[in-house]
Amino acid sequence: MKKIILAALLVSVGTAHAHTSSYGYHSSGSNLYGSSSGEHYVNGYTRSNGTYVQGHYQTNPNDTKLDNWSTQGNQNPYTGQWGTKSPY
Numbered sequence: 001m002k003k004i005i006l007a008a009l010l011v012s013v014g015t016a017h018a019h020t021s022s023y024g025y026h027s028s029g030s031n032l033y034g035s036s037s038g039e040h041y042v043n044g045y046t047r048s049n050g051t052y053v054q055g056h057y058q059t060n061p062n063d064t065k066l067d068n069w070s071t072q073g074n075q076n077p078y079t080g081q082w083g084t085k086s087p088y
Helices: 004-020
Strands: 039-042 056-059
Touching: none
Parallel strands: none
Antiparallel strands: 039 056
């Protein structure tokens, strides 16, 4: 009985770790410009032409482009892609 409980515990811990690691870790200060950015989830939707746009995360709106994930020097914590757009 103890072996069954231990096996179930190990499986659940492994599953929980795989679930959390699939989303990646995001530190709100993960850019070269030192600014702190929040983020939010945008739900998926269907465009008027019938194309479905998948839900995704994006940085919160503010008055600067320096903390956007697509800006040079910043990395998107969900895709791992580095930004390519100039902030100026």
